[in-house]
Amino acid sequence: MILRVHHAQITIPMDREEEARAFYCGILRLREVPKPESLQGRGGFWVEVGDQQLHVGTEAGVDRHITKAHLAYEVEDIKGIVAQLTAHHIEILESVPIEGFERFEFRDPFGNRVECIQPIHPLL
Numbered sequence: 001m002i003l004r005v006h007h008a009q010i011t012i013p014m015d016r017e018e019e020a021r022a023f024y025c026g027i028l029r030l031r032e033v034p035k036p037e038s039l040q041g042r043g044g045f046w047v048e049v050g051d052q053q054l055h056v057g058t059e060a061g062v063d064r065h066i067t068k069a070h071l072a073y074e075v076e077d078i079k080g081i082v083a084q085l086t087a088h089h090i091e092i093l094e095s096v097p098i099e100g101f102e103r104f105e106f107r108d109p110f111g112n113r114v115e116c117i118q119p120i121h122p123l124l
Helices: 017-027 037-042 078-087
Strands: 007-012 031-033 045-049 052-058 070-074 101-107 113-119
Touching: 007 017, 017 031, 017 045, 017 052, 078 101, 078 113
Parallel strands: 007 052, 070 113
Antiparallel strands: 031 045, 045 052, 101 113
């Protein structure tokens, strides 16, 4: 029986790991965690997202700009993340509205599609 998602993996071009670290650890402020020794020679790195992980792997020959596949991050301050991204010249893309949520999308510097979503809590 499946219990939960353990981790998700995205890929970046093989020669852009330091740029990816700068984006994911610097701009998005995710904390890098050590990879197991047996996987360290494969390239890429891992980061924590809450109590789960995002594995940033390397892969050649993939056009990430054409896929709808994406990760969605639940955020606590959607306006703050918009400001953080636009300050680093990341284009904010509109999303189809979903009742009860504020949301937007962007593409990371490698073309991976990313969604940020925040529940709207009605005033009591």
